[in-house]
Amino acid sequence: MAKIQRALLSVTDKTGLAGFARGLAAFGCELISTGGTARLLREAGLAVRDVSEVTGFPEILDGRVKTIHPVIAAGILARRSVPGHRAALAEHGIATIDMVVVNLYAFEKAAAREDASIEELIENIDIGGPTLIRAAAKNFQDVAVVTSPDDYDSVLEEMQSSGGSLSLRTHWSLARKAFARTAEYDAAITARLASIEVEETGLVDRPSELPAALHLLLPRRQQLRYGENPHQKAALYARGAEGVANAAQLHGKELSFNNLVDLD
Template sequence: MNVKIKRALISVSDKTGVAEFAKKLAGFGVEIISTGGTAKCLSEAGLDVISIDSVTGFPEMMNGRVKTLHPKIHGGLLGLRDNKEHTDAMEQHDITPIDLVCVNLYPFEQTIAKSDCTFADAIENIDIGGPSMVRSAAKNNKFVTVVTDPAHYEEVLSEMQANDGCTTTQLRAKFAAAAFSLTANYDAAISKYLNSKQSNEFPDRVSLAMTKAAELRYGENPHQSGAFYRLAKKDEVSVGNARVLPGSTTDISFNNLLDVNAAFELVKEFTRPAAVVVKHLNPCGCAVDDDIKVAYEKAYLGDVVSAFGGIIALNRKVDAELATIIMESYARFGKANGASGFFAEVIIAPEYDKEALEIIRTLKGWGERVRLMETGPISRDSIDTSEYDVRCIVGGMLLQKRDLAGWEPENLTYPTKLKPTEQQLIDLELAWITAKHVKSNTITLVSGSKLVGVGAGQMNRVESGLIAFKMAGEKAKGSAMGSDAFFPFPDNIENAAKAGIACIVQPGGSKKDDEVIAKADELGIAMVFTGKRHFKH
């Protein structure tokens, strides 16, 4: 059923394009009702506007808190035009139907994102009248068109142009669904903010406010559909807020985003120049150095075979020289170290030089395929400590606080007779931080500030160790070993000694810590306890 738009109520906080939209509505003969600042904006644009108080018979009051909450507004929105009882009531009380509502809400999320936002500021930016009108109009979408986004203006006008000033049932239903999604997200953001001010870390009800940022080609597998949703307001430097740069011949995928997140969250841990290569959610390369180009080379050489088709994450700008090194990884380092070839699915970095982008896109090989993501400068201060780590299970979600524990020198203890050297502590730090980002059970090996062996996601820690030792080969000798959780038995220590491990970092806390320490002392291995574990399931 098509419905003629005769009367519209426009009240918006975001006034982008609203004057032009209202002018085109007026061109169809639509009567415009408006409120406060919006009415002023439209009047200044030369439009004839009916003020809201002339419709309700009441002035806008209480600093604008009360202006549209009135039967003449909500009766005009909710009244069923094919229900005699409703039309009789509208006639009796002099209520005129409203056919279109154009409303967007007070900028609550933008307000609370300001560093100087007070609690009172936040409360004043909770919209009441706006969501009420949106919900009324959306509920009665059989007769009323609700417009909540400036991006919808042209679609409405096109429909009216094609249908003699009317909108269709399909458009009204589509916009009603969008309207309820908007109010749900809005309430979720308010709920999250207010709950954050309470002592209850996990409230009885939790809603997530997210907006679709992209539809993906498919999910983990081609038979699964997928999309990426961004948290409604999040200022942390992250993959979720990164910009995908133009130029790739292939769109970013579901699996790409998972892997990029794993890589970037690891590289964010380091203040020194660092590079990470991730494959299937686990780092196969990770290194730090005073020179980002050397850090990348070391990270790539960690496992040139697994690096094929992986993700590269860097915590420094990509300049022309680094771009050339990355694009020529196989010829420069890979071929001589057993690689069959090399390309990266994604490169993520804080910034790219113009020359670097040109080199990546035009250098013969795989430059046209790689997706490039730019995050802006990395700042540990931007990390949102209030955010949840959310895991989905069938029928529900698990929420926990994020694991933001890193290398904490003040909490380290040294239980063995042999103490690590200064250089060993540097390698132990890298082994520990890397282990935090590898699927449990985890063993990592580091030598010369470079990851040389990884045992990831095994059902027992002994097997993880054996995989790491095999991967490292001769490079295991003298290396630092990290374990994401304690050793329940001394067998891992015995295997480490056979591989030539010089020092170990682990949480401690096993019932058999004494036996593990004694075995390390017997075999001449220095050990450090962190007091925290890093399970990653």
């Protein structure tokens, strides 16, 4: 895989970002950023180009429009192996973007607050972030997409061992995480907005103890020996770090569905 030469960073959760960006810069990677993320990186002593400098277009509408621009989209989506794509980039003077580091507005955190207003919920719906994430994940063969601070260390370690690149396996793993994250994010928005209705006075929020909609996205933890009956297939799906799904099996053959039901 090609060396990562240019990264776009725009995050809400800034945990560990300065150290990660410093690691990227050590490989000669150009850093492009926006708003508070760019400010944090500059305060950490890093050289950063503003997205507005790259696009030639300023942030507008109180920050609602920052990264939504053809220059950014093309830099991410262009397939390096397609001559026509390379020619289009050259014609319009667009540089490729090799890594996208984005995490999303904290909608889930706002939705969990009982006093959150409808306006606050709406303003916490990220638009540019999911667009960048999905574009990078779609073009995973050429672009690495990093959506969680939990991946910063492993990404830098691999880059250090490979001279500044990431394997196709890592690109694909990060892309799958990215699509899972945007699906989870949209599910959270759908579930929370389901309690908002239009009445004569306007929008009215009527949250209840039980959600009006429930969307589950559960990663598969393990394949099970069989389902409730021997001819049935089964697997264990779960989230979180507690409960039976996180127990360590010390002895015996592969678990079945019935084993887990007996444990619960």
